[in-house]
Amino acid sequence: MKKLRNRSKVKENAANYVVPTEVGTMARKIYLIDSFQLNKEFSVNEIKNSIIYGDAFEILKRIKDETFDMVFIDPPYFLQLSGKELRRWKVKTKVDGVNDQWDKFSSFEEYDNFIKRLLFETKRVMKPNATLWIISTYHSIFRIGKILQDLGYWILNDVIWLKTNPMPNWLGVRFTNATETLIWAVKDKNVKKYTFNRNYAKIFGFGSTGTNVWVLPICSGKERLKDEHGKKCHSTQKPIELLRRVILTSTKENDLILDPMAGVGTTGYVAYFLGRNFTMIEKNFEYVKCTLRRFEKKLNFDNLITKKEEKQLNFLNI
């Protein structure tokens, strides 16, 4: 796919990506915007249901204040891997870990500045009652939490994602790490009118009271996107079910959701088929291409609903 020159060209090209959907009364188009070719400020309408190819820091500056109803961020983890090849303990096969360039930072200071700049700019584009979700592992979630609070955000909850199929600790020297943490926050402590769909929260949370623990597998099998050579498109693709829970508990239909570090587009893909709008930003064009391909297939939630959910959804008549 070649770079696009101007807005009309962008629209023309993106017209290939009209997605069939039963959400709403008509199919909504999605757009690909090449920010490197299109150097301008964006109106809300232009970025609605768009995948913006470019650098989040640069693009967020071109988006107006108070644009989004919800933001989901899955930033680099800064896993600080040594670069040494990791082999499984007994069978000695190679472990396919996260070793991407985008996850590398020279120091904690550099990583903190990256997160600080991202959360600062994000806060500006959130509507007054918007909420923010940010996810990471123990490698960086504590730093992220501190930065959030330093910037004045008010944390509503942390949600623990307990993985039913975590990657084992191959060397057997530590506990198997089976969790990621999502922080859910508002812009400051005076924000009270944010969206919280209690019924869904109750269904998704572990136990009968709907706790802040979500139990679900990591993305695998057919859900994992593959490129034309059969290689996985992205090393940290998030599960559809995770985003479904995030979106259903904290947004309304037609809300506009931002994901500034979109990877292969899980947030926008799920949002779209739940009747929400999205804006996604991603700086790696290979990931953008995979995202576009992903939208050619309609997302069907039927088999994602668990027995517990089904029973409760029927009971609640949702």
Ligand SMILES: C[S@@+](CC[C@H](N)C(=O)[O-])C[C@H]1O[C@@H](n2cnc3c(N)ncnc32)[C@H](O)[C@@H]1O
């Ligand atoms: C943890 S991954 C997100 C995965 C995504 N949630 C998914 O399900 O596919 C983080 C992403 O941030 C992107 N990224 C890092 N720095 C960026 C920047 N400055 N602007 C836009 N994207 C960036 C990386 O290319 C990577 O795809």
